[in-house]
Amino acid sequence: MKRKMPSKNKEIVHTNQxxxxxxxxxxxxxxxxxxxxxxxxxxxxxxxxxxxxxxLDQKHHGFATPIVKxxxxxxxxxxxxxxxxxxxxxxxxxxxxxxxxxxxYNQDALVVCTGETTQVFVDDIGNGELSLNIPEFFMAWKKxxxxx
Amino acid sequence: MKRKMPSKNKEIVHTNQxxxxxxxxxxxxxxxxxxxxxxxxxxxxxxxxxxxxxxLDQKHHGFATPIVKxxxxxxxxxxxxxxxxxxxxxxxxxxxxxxxxxxxYNQDALVVCTGETTQVFVDDIGNGELSLNIPEFFMAWKKxxxxx
Amino acid sequence: MKRKMPSKNKEIVHTNQxxxxxxxxxxxxxxxxxxxxxxxxxxxxxxxxxxxxxxLDQKHHGFATPIVKxxxxxxxxxxxxxxxxxxxxxxxxxxxxxxxxxxxYNQDALVVCTGETTQVFVDDIGNGELSLNIPEFFMAWKKxxxxx
Amino acid sequence: MKRKMPSKNKEIVHTNQxxxxxxxxxxxxxxxxxxxxxxxxxxxxxxxxxxxxxxLDQKHHGFATPIVKxxxxxxxxxxxxxxxxxxxxxxxxxxxxxxxxxxxYNQDALVVCTGETTQVFVDDIGNGELSLNIPEFFMAWKKxxxxx
Numbered sequence: 001m002k003r004k005m006p007s008k009n010k011e012i013v014h015t016n017q018x019x020x021x022x023x024x025x026x027x028x029x030x031x032x033x034x035x036x037x038x039x040x041x042x043x044x045x046x047x048x049x050x051x052x053x054x055x056l057d058q059k060h061h062g063f064a065t066p067i068v069k070x071x072x073x074x075x076x077x078x079x080x081x082x083x084x085x086x087x088x089x090x091x092x093x094x095x096x097x098x099x100x101x102x103x104x105y106n107q108d109a110l111v112v113c114t115g116e117t118t119q120v121f122v123d124d125i126g127n128g129e130l131s132l133n134i135p136e137f138f139m140a141w142k143k144x145x146x147x148x
Numbered sequence: 149m150k151r152k153m154p155s156k157n158k159e160i161v162h163t164n165q166x167x168x169x170x171x172x173x174x175x176x177x178x179x180x181x182x183x184x185x186x187x188x189x190x191x192x193x194x195x196x197x198x199x200x201x202x203x204l205d206q207k208h209h210g211f212a213t214p215i216v217k218x219x220x221x222x223x224x225x226x227x228x229x230x231x232x233x234x235x236x237x238x239x240x241x242x243x244x245x246x247x248x249x250x251x252x253y254n255q256d257a258l259v260v261c262t263g264e265t266t267q268v269f270v271d272d273i274g275n276g277e278l279s280l281n282i283p284e285f286f287m288a289w290k291k292x293x294x295x296x
Numbered sequence: 297m298k299r300k301m302p303s304k305n306k307e308i309v310h311t312n313q314x315x316x317x318x319x320x321x322x323x324x325x326x327x328x329x330x331x332x333x334x335x336x337x338x339x340x341x342x343x344x345x346x347x348x349x350x351x352l353d354q355k356h357h358g359f360a361t362p363i364v365k366x367x368x369x370x371x372x373x374x375x376x377x378x379x380x381x382x383x384x385x386x387x388x389x390x391x392x393x394x395x396x397x398x399x400x401y402n403q404d405a406l407v408v409c410t411g412e413t414t415q416v417f418v419d420d421i422g423n424g425e426l427s428l429n430i431p432e433f434f435m436a437w438k439k440x441x442x443x444x
Numbered sequence: 445m446k447r448k449m450p451s452k453n454k455e456i457v458h459t460n461q462x463x464x465x466x467x468x469x470x471x472x473x474x475x476x477x478x479x480x481x482x483x484x485x486x487x488x489x490x491x492x493x494x495x496x497x498x499x500l501d502q503k504h505h506g507f508a509t510p511i512v513k514x515x516x517x518x519x520x521x522x523x524x525x526x527x528x529x530x531x532x533x534x535x536x537x538x539x540x541x542x543x544x545x546x547x548x549y550n551q552d553a554l555v556v557c558t559g560e561t562t563q564v565f566v567d568d569i570g571n572g573e574l575s576l577n578i579p580e581f582f583m584a585w586k587k588x589x590x591x592x
Binding site: 176178181182183185186189212214215216217218219220221222223225 | 326333334363365366367368369370373
């Protein structure tokens with residue numbers, strides 16, 4: 001599985017917005033840190049719908065892509081009533097993985113939270129086995145978006 | 149499906165405890181009202197494990213039991229750090245339904261929240277059809293616990 | 297606190313949409329029933345922002361409005377990927393309460409879930425005491441929207 | 445703020461258990477990855493109650509400790525009905541931070557998830573300012589548990 005020409009610095013990005021829900025905030029009056037994982041998923045799925053690589057697209061091709069790694073860095077709080085902007089960036093990798101980076105901004109365009117998630121491919125139809133090779137549909141997708 | 153002898157006032161009850169999680173509390177410093185539905189489920193499943201009628205027992209018999217109705221009444225708040233006691237009461241009914249009543253108490257034995265849920269039986273194996281008759285395993289369960 | 301002329305059948309309504317989140321669905325592949333309480337809050341707050349009676353408006357006037365009662369009826373499931381339409385209806389009442397009714401529809405305009413919540417007014421600044429009278433700001437609001 | 449004698453390899457650990465809730469599982473039938481952040485908090489707070497450094501202890505001393513960093517690694521899934529064991533390990537640091545490591549095990553004692561969180565100290569009474577020095581109560585705590 002050799003890449004003929006590395007795509008240099010091609011970044012595929014999608015941006016969407018979420019409004020903070022009341023029940024997502026905690027006694028400190030700010031979004032509880034664990035809820036940023038929901039916002040990451042919101043961003044990733046908005047990216048996926050836009051670029052044809054969402055959870056339902058993956059499922060259609062017989063794959064599920066469980067998260068095997070995640071990280072967050074919290075710079076500023078979000079409060080109830082805030083509207084956050086999520087920038088989701090696809091991080092290209094030669095491995096059989098899907099990696100996304102996230103940047104969440106507040107209304108003043110200041111960074112609130114950044115993070116990253118890594119997903120692997122597992123057979124959603126058969127025995128749920130981990131795919132060690134990049135699935136065909138994902139190779140096709142990479143070509144389509146200009147990464148291969 | 150006629151009941152020969154109505155079981156008079158037989159109440160099947162189970163009691164368990166939950167500790168309030170930080171992320172379950174809101175900017176008012178109290179448990180967000182929607183989280184009581186989780187506590188009800190906690191109580192119902194603790195009841196189910198005790199009396200052999202839990203989600204996994206139902207699944208084993210080929211049934212899922214989606215909630216079709218719920219209600220809550222909130223009397224007092226719970227705060228972070230509180231340990232709540234959930235009393236789950238099976239409400240017998242001649243219909244093909246599972247009805248539970250809940251009473252949640254704080255550490256001072258004062259009522260915090262009461263409520264009720266109604267579940268129906270659907271075929272978990274085939275086409276997910278609603279069961280209009282009481283499933284056999286549920287009749288057997290009622291007999292076993294002395295309701296029939 | 298007498299109403300001079302009952303406003304007959306005046307309904308104040310607001311409609312908004314939510315996209316089902318992956319983490320809101322359960323092993324049955326449908327939205328977990330407790331999450332409808334979040335959708336109700338989403339609808340209520342969208343109503344509140346539209347009509348000037350949101351959580352932050354109430355707070356501005358020194359009040360919090362905890363939920364004292366809620367009910368749901370589930371007619372159909374929502375699945376991941378669905379976009380639900382929430383219709384939030386203000387239910388006028390002579391009591392010191394805020395009552396809302398909710399109707400949630402799927403993409404085929406079929407009813408998925410209905411419900412109701414009741415809120416009371418408590419002093420958010422002082423000792424958190426229940427307000428037995430309708431707060432002034434709420435009377436003013438009722439006048440403004442034509443209910444008084 | 446110089447440490448006279450580094451405490452060599454002293455590990456302070458606490459272990460507790462959580463039962464997977466139905467609503468914590470997703471359409472793949474496994475715990476949704478974001479919910480491990482709740483389990484980490486559960487472990488951290490169980491540690492805190494045991495060792496006198498919980499959220500409520502911190503608050504008592506006038507501090508809140510927001511999470512500024514978190515990471516998770518997922519090795520195996522947890523399913524509904526599973527009881528997970530959370531091992532929470534205090535990671536000593538000379539900085540004005542609280543760092544915890546987590547190891548979550550399934551019933552077969554196999555690692556399910558590991559991770560880490562970093563918290564900072566902010567003034568909970570005044571203006572919410574970040575504390576650049578280690579608060580006195582935390583120094584006292586470190587001494588008490590033998591880390592200083």
